[in-house]
Amino acid sequence: MKWMIRVDMEGLTGVVDMAQVVPGASEFAFGKQMLKHDLLAVIDGLLQREDDRVVLYDIHFYGRNVDFDWLDPRVSAICGKPNYTPANGSFLDASFDGVVLLGLHAKAETPGAVLNHNYEHDIRSIHVNGLCVGEIGLEALMAGEAGVPLVLVTADDEGCRETEALLPGTLTACVKESRGIAAALCYSPAVTGPLLTKAAAACADAARRLQPFTVAGPIELALRFKPGALLDKLRGTMAAHMVGADRFVIRGDSVIAAWEQYLIAKA
Numbered sequence: 001m002k003w004m005i006r007v008d009m010e011g012l013t014g015v016v017d018m019a020q021v022v023p024g025a026s027e028f029a030f031g032k033q034m035l036k037h038d039l040l041a042v043i044d045g046l047l048q049r050e051d052d053r054v055v056l057y058d059i060h061f062y063g064r065n066v067d068f069d070w071l072d073p074r075v076s077a078i079c080g081k082p083n084y085t086p087a088n089g090s091f092l093d094a095s096f097d098g099v100v101l102l103g104l105h106a107k108a109e110t111p112g113a114v115l116n117h118n119y120e121h122d123i124r125s126i127h128v129n130g131l132c133v134g135e136i137g138l139e140a141l142m143a144g145e146a147g148v149p150l151v152l153v154t155a156d157d158e159g160c161r162e163t164e165a166l167l168p169g170t171l172t173a174c175v176k177e178s179r180g181i182a183a184a185l186c187y188s189p190a191v192t193g194p195l196l197t198k199a200a201a202a203c204a205d206a207a208r209r210l211q212p213f214t215v216a217g218p219i220e221l222a223l224r225f226k227p228g229a230l231l232d233k234l235r236g237t238m239a240a241h242m243v244g245a246d247r248f249v250i251r252g253d254s255v256i257a258a259w260e261q262y263l264i265a266k267a
């Protein structure tokens, strides 16, 4: 089977602070170590047969967080910051059997959820046709538009709860329990490794029963921002989409197309 793992870092084993996940920050080496740990465990569960394939897409910061010395030959990776256009379909197409979100976290302003946010920390909320989503929901919708189901999310307990409420049936693997925005009760890697492998090994069955997640009709993407430099910039580059002091509404034929308009406007 063919899988895509979208790689984030805030929801990895042991990670509780931005200093562990921002490239160049003081404890980033620890974050990378935990990324390797969780990725290896999930890849181990996904690659059951010789012809199984995994494509990693590193969506965290500059997309250069995955070390390559240990990658299985059946794994390739999209790294760096690619040109994002509707034509690339978020690098997904119907040849994939399922998407795994690795190291995810709850959406912004989820009370008590460790490292909760929506992509840039300036985005207070994201609504797609009225449905409030964070990164988990938006990534699931983009995969859904490509005809691919979201099969597994690895995250803290709040990220897992958010997944289960929005996407019943999607598998979750919880590596820590939130104890606030910068704290969690973290399970030992000796526990999360086998847990992640077991969850990944269940993906083949899940992919057969799960449907791609989509919303009907033309897309209305509403984004609300905190005050700051990004909002100031978007007031210029997305003036036509502005509704009120801190809100933008983008319309498009698809979630991918609407999100792309935002990515271009903020670049």
Ligand SMILES: [Zn+2]
Pocket: 008, 009, 010, 104, 105, 119, 135
């Ligand atoms: Zn994230």
